[in-house]
Amino acid sequence: MQSSFNKAGVKEDVDISVDLGGLKLKNPVVVASGTFGYGLEYEDFLDISAIGAVIVKGTTLEPRSGNPSPRIAETPAGMLNAIGLENPGVDVFLKEYLPRLRDKGVTVIVNIAGNTVEEYARMAAKIEGNEGVAAIELNISCPNVKKGGLQFGTHPDTVKEVVEAVKKETSLPVLPKLSPNVTDVVEIAKAAQAGGADALSMINTLLGMAIDIKKKKPVLANIFGGLSGPAIKPVALRMIYQVYKEVDLPILGGGGIMSSEDAVEFILAGASAVSIGTGNFVNPRLALEVVEGIRNYLQEENIRSVRELTGMAVIK
Amino acid sequence: MPTLEKGLVILHNRLARDFYEIELVAPLIASSCKPGQFVHVKVGGTMDPLLRRPLSIYDVDKKLGSITLLYKVVGRGTELLTRVGVKENIDIMGPLGRGFSLADNQHVLLVGGGVGIAPLVYLARAAKEKGCQVTVLYGAEKRGELVAFERLRKLEVDLMVATRDGSAGHKGLVADLLHPKFLPPKIDFIYTCGPEPMMALVKKYAEENGIPGEVSLEEHMACGVGACLGCARKLKPDDEYYVKVCKDGPVFRMDEMVL
Numbered sequence: 001m002q003s004s005f006n007k008a009g010v011k012e013d014v015d016i017s018v019d020l021g022g023l024k025l026k027n028p029v030v031v032a033s034g035t036f037g038y039g040l041e042y043e044d045f046l047d048i049s050a051i052g053a054v055i056v057k058g059t060t061l062e063p064r065s066g067n068p069s070p071r072i073a074e075t076p077a078g079m080l081n082a083i084g085l086e087n088p089g090v091d092v093f094l095k096e097y098l099p100r101l102r103d104k105g106v107t108v109i110v111n112i113a114g115n116t117v118e119e120y121a122r123m124a125a126k127i128e129g130n131e132g133v134a135a136i137e138l139n140i141s142c143p144n145v146k147k148g149g150l151q152f153g154t155h156p157d158t159v160k161e162v163v164e165a166v167k168k169e170t171s172l173p174v175l176p177k178l179s180p181n182v183t184d185v186v187e188i189a190k191a192a193q194a195g196g197a198d199a200l201s202m203i204n205t206l207l208g209m210a211i212d213i214k215k216k217k218p219v220l221a222n223i224f225g226g227l228s229g230p231a232i233k234p235v236a237l238r239m240i241y242q243v244y245k246e247v248d249l250p251i252l253g254g255g256g257i258m259s260s261e262d263a264v265e266f267i268l269a270g271a272s273a274v275s276i277g278t279g280n281f282v283n284p285r286l287a288l289e290v291v292e293g294i295r296n297y298l299q300e301e302n303i304r305s306v307r308e309l310t311g312m313a314v315i316k
Numbered sequence: 317m318p319t320l321e322k323g324l325v326i327l328h329n330r331l332a333r334d335f336y337e338i339e340l341v342a343p344l345i346a347s348s349c350k351p352g353q354f355v356h357v358k359v360g361g362t363m364d365p366l367l368r369r370p371l372s373i374y375d376v377d378k379k380l381g382s383i384t385l386l387y388k389v390v391g392r393g394t395e396l397l398t399r400v401g402v403k404e405n406i407d408i409m410g411p412l413g414r415g416f417s418l419a420d421n422q423h424v425l426l427v428g429g430g431v432g433i434a435p436l437v438y439l440a441r442a443a444k445e446k447g448c449q450v451t452v453l454y455g456a457e458k459r460g461e462l463v464a465f466e467r468l469r470k471l472e473v474d475l476m477v478a479t480r481d482g483s484a485g486h487k488g489l490v491a492d493l494l495h496p497k498f499l500p501p502k503i504d505f506i507y508t509c510g511p512e513p514m515m516a517l518v519k520k521y522a523e524e525n526g527i528p529g530e531v532s533l534e535e536h537m538a539c540g541v542g543a544c545l546g547c548a549r550k551l552k553p554d555d556e557y558y559v560k561v562c563k564d565g566p567v568f569r570m571d572e573m574v575l
Contacts, residue, residue: 037543041563044318044541045409057545065557072538072546077364079538083545086558230363258363281367281538282358284320284409 014298015305016291018052018273020250021198023135023173025052025107025273027291028306029263032254032277033058033111033137033177034083038097045284052273052291053107056093058139060112061119063089068221073210078229078256079278080208082222085113085139090123094130102132111177113139117158117165124169136172138162141179141204153179153204156191163195173198175252178239180232181207185239189247199250200243201275203236229278230256237269244270244311258282260293267294267306268313318412318541319344322405326382331463334389335431336398337374338406343381345410349373351439352415352532352567355383356540358407360396369393370537370562372435372509373411375467386434386464412540413566416530421447422504425527426473427518429455429490429510433464435532436509440473450474451500455490455514459483474500491517503527506570516575529570535561 018028030053036042039054048054066086073080087093090112101108110133114120120138127133140153140162152158159176166174176192178185180203189200205226210219218224236255244251253271256278257263263274279286294306303309323340330336345355356368374386389395400406416439418424424443428436433454443450450473456462458481468475476493477485486493491514493499506529508518515531522529535547542563550558551573559565 035539035544037539037541037545041539041541041543045320057543066545066548069548069550069558070536071548072536072544074365074367074536077366079367081538081544081546083548086545086548229366278366278538281540281544283407284539284541 014295014303015307016295016298018307020175020252020272021173023109023175023199027052028267028273028294029287029291030055030109030252030273030275031280031287032275033139034081035277035280039101039106040097042280042284046288049105049107050291051107051287053109053134054101055109055111055137055275056097057087058085058111058113059087059090059093059123060085061090061114061123063087063092070219070221073219073225075208075210075227076231078227078231080210080220080225080227081205082220082225084222090126094126098130098132107134108132109135109137109175111137111139117162120162121165121169124166128170128172133172135198136166136170136174137201138166138174138176139204141177141181153177153188154182156187159188159191160195163192163197167196175199175201177201177204179204180235180239186242186246189243189249193247193249197249199252199272200247201252202243203232203239203255206232206235228256230258232256233262237265240266240271241269241314244314245316257290258286260290260297263290263294264297264309267309268311270311270314272307272310317348318410320407320409321345323383323408325400325402325404325406327384328400328402330398332460335386335461335463336389337384337386337463338397338400339382339384340406340408341380341382342408345408346376346378346381346383349376349383349411350415351418351442352435353411353413354566355385355408355410356412356537357385357397359393365393365396367393367538368409368540369397370412370540372532372566373438374434374464375438375441386431386437388431409540413562414564416507416532416567418442418446418448419505423449423451423500423502425451425453425499425503425506427453427490427494427506427508427510427514429514430457430461432510432532434509436507437464437467437471439507440468440471444471444473449500451503452476453478453490453493455479455510457481489517490514491521494518494521505529508532512575519570519575522570530567531570531573531575532566533561533568534566537562
């Protein structure tokens with residue numbers, strides 16, 4: 001392996017900044033919605049302003065108390081969750097949390113989830129003009145709420161409609177988060193593009209379940225939950241690869257990333273940036289360790305910019 | 317302040333079938349933790365099982381900078397933990413959660429059952445240091461599972477035990493010892509940790525006698541810091557919102573909850 005040394009024998013710095021359809025990130029590693037709270041919960045463990053961006057917990061128009069317990073279950077190399085979008089609502093987020101994150105210099109992406117197309121649009125309108133928001137991620141793929149969420153993300157027509165409605169209300173980059181619980185993810189990605197999406201976030205969790213054989217009942221009170229963690233990595237990689245080939249939009253890719261090697265795989269498959277989710281629970285410093293790992297990889301591979309790496313493994 | 321620390325294992329003993337104690341040198345955690353708080357432990361280096369295991373702090377040696385954890389093997393995670401050897405490092409996050417409140421010079425009663433004795437041992441040590449009169453009621457299935465007995469005895473607390481099979485102390489439930497003839501005349505505060513039916517009886521006794529108290533709850537957790545909202549629980553059935561056992565607890569006031 002060749003390192004990129006300049007004439008003075010000093011390792012040359014590599015460029016790890018990225019731009020996802022107008023969303024400019026100082027590094028290509030973000031933390032996924034629902035796995036990092038509002039970022040403040042993890043302040044004791046790392047400098048949250050050094051992360052590419054923090055995608056905050058899914059936010060709704062009205063406060064939600066979430067699903068009954070048990071909400072989580074550990075599964076082989078992964079976990080199921082059915083939190084049910086517990087959050088204090090968009091108004092409280094903008095008033096209580098956003099100013100604190102802004103003061104700390106955190107790059108914030110707001111994840112929004114609505115019951116109706118109008119709710120998505122209203123939330124985007126409320127967020128518009130608030131300083132300190134870098135982008136909006138559209139949660140059109142939450143498997144754990146009865147209304148909204150997944151039902152929006154599994155039909156191309158509604159995906160297009162939601163993205164269009166939000167784009168009308170905001171000047172921020174909009175990233176719909178795609179569900180893996182579909183037959184053809186490329187069709188959904190194309191619908192998001194037709195609606196005006198600036199980039200794509202993928203993937204959300206896979207719908208799954210676990211059963212307690214002693215109680216002879218589902219483990220989760222919600223019966224079904226979203227599967228995440230290393231168990232879903234091959235599925236996520238495959239979907240990102242497919243979409244990268246067919247759709248000309250930057251991809252924020254994730255699904256079970258536990259190391260910088262995993263992250264590089266996602267970038268090689270077509271992701272412009274990566275999201276760390278369940279891995280945060282195992283190692284709260286993972287996001288920044290992945291940033292360093294990507295930097296080292298680029299130096300070792302003699303690649304000047306992480307942007308050159310995107311899609312390099314895709315066979316045309 | 318919570319941190320991530322590599323704890324060097326200096327002692328790891330099997331105390332009874334399925335009961336182990338492990339002592340780790342972790343100076344940052346040892347110097348800042350309080351009774352009732354827990355650490356989130358990464359077991360094994362593989363991705364399966366994936367998540368950390370929350371274990372309450374059983375004892376602390378501030379001089380040595382070590383913490384001791386008491387755990388019972390209940391599944392694959394804790395089973396993997398038994399295989400960790402002395403001189404190895406374990407990745408731990410902590411101290412986490414809200415611990416017990418503790419005032420000086422009080423008459424306190426601690427009621428623990430099974431592995432639930434763990435946080436009460438550290439609490440007993442802290443209470444003695446604060447000049448409290450400490451009475452401990454300790455219940456287990458049988459004599460061999462009274463694994464914290466020696467540690468409590470050395471702390472010179474007033475100790476009464478109960479076993480289900482009668483092999484030591486009172487035969488029956490530890491809650492049977494909640495009777496004026498066994499207890500000091502004055503109790504200012506009651507703490508309990510263990511199976512929830514036991515804690516419900518302790519809480520009932522505390523309420524009937526107008527004594528304030530705290531309980532320590534157990535819940536499956538993912539993040540341990542209040543971010544994932546996985547360890548949600550309604551303290552009262554009619555509450556609109558869920559508390560997070562990891563962040564709002566694991567210690568809760570008896571009067572704010574129904575057991």
